[in-house]
């Protein structure tokens with residue numbers, strides 16, 4: 563800020579050699595809204611500042627406490643809303659994770675069921691085949707009589 567630097571060059575009493583002041587607005591209740599120039603590197607080592615405005619009027623001071631109160635309340639409300647949002651996000655993530663697990667379980671169950679069905683199908687086929695072989699054996703043994711026993715050689 564060039565105007566600040568100009569101001570600094572003409573003023574005396576600045577304790578540090580940073581040679582930089584910035585214009586700020588006081589938020590303290592006593593001097594609420596009052597403009598001032600202050601060292602940019604404001605610290606316990608350099609507390610240089612100079613008021614630009616006159617004292618805050620009594621009405622301004624009365625308003626300041628109200629503004630502070632309201633500001634504090636809004637800040638708390640914002641924090642609470644943020645907490646709620648974070649909680650909601652966490653719950654959503656948890657629900658999504660649970661859904662994923664349930665889906666995986668359902669897929670596993672489906673696969674197990676398919677395997678079981680395949681097994682049943684294979685057993686049925688084997689059962690049918692064995693009865694067919696038995697049937698064929700009976701037919702052959704009926705046609706060829708007693709010799710059927712001797713001639714038929716199953717694998």
Ligand SMILES: [Zn+2]
Pocket residue numbers: 576577578579580581601602603604608609610
């Ligand atoms: Zn300074």
